[in-house]
Amino acid sequence: MTIVTELSSKPEIWEMLLNEGLEPPILPVTLAALIYLRWADFQEAEQEAIAAFDDTDYRPVLPSSLHWRSWHLLPPNDLKTFFSDRLPQALDQLKNSRHISLATHLHRIASAVKNLGRLSPRALGA
Numbered sequence: 001m002t003i004v005t006e007l008s009s010k011p012e013i014w015e016m017l018l019n020e021g022l023e024p025p026i027l028p029v030t031l032a033a034l035i036y037l038r039w040a041d042f043q044e045a046e047q048e049a050i051a052a053f054d055d056t057d058y059r060p061v062l063p064s065s066l067h068w069r070s071w072h073l074l075p076p077n078d079l080k081t082f083f084s085d086r087l088p089q090a091l092d093q094l095k096n097s098r099h100i101s102l103a104t105h106l107h108r109i110a111s112a113v114k115n116l117g118r119l120s121p122r123a124l125g126a
Helices: 002-008 011-018 026-054 076-096 101-108 110-116 121-125
Strands: none
Touching (some): 011 026, 011 121, 026 101, 026 110, 101 110
């Protein structure tokens, strides 16, 4: 939860985010989606490790290119495109995965992730 601590301790970041055009009630949900994506990456990595230990196959919910570890260091301009198009489309395709709880939850945050694509590259970089 380092992200939450860093954001909450820097009022200039909150001010910048509030000036991005997202309505104040939407901003916390959007940031929560970002935190959830980080948690989902940990969850997937843990399941992959368990499968490797048990010598079984594991099919990740998202392809590796959509995991946090693959995109979190993208340049801000690329993040904007990633959040406005690529990731929300992939999350929306998870709507018929009711038997996989992580997929169901990721599908539900698609609109909040799309809001990340509304942020400026400057805000995404911060």
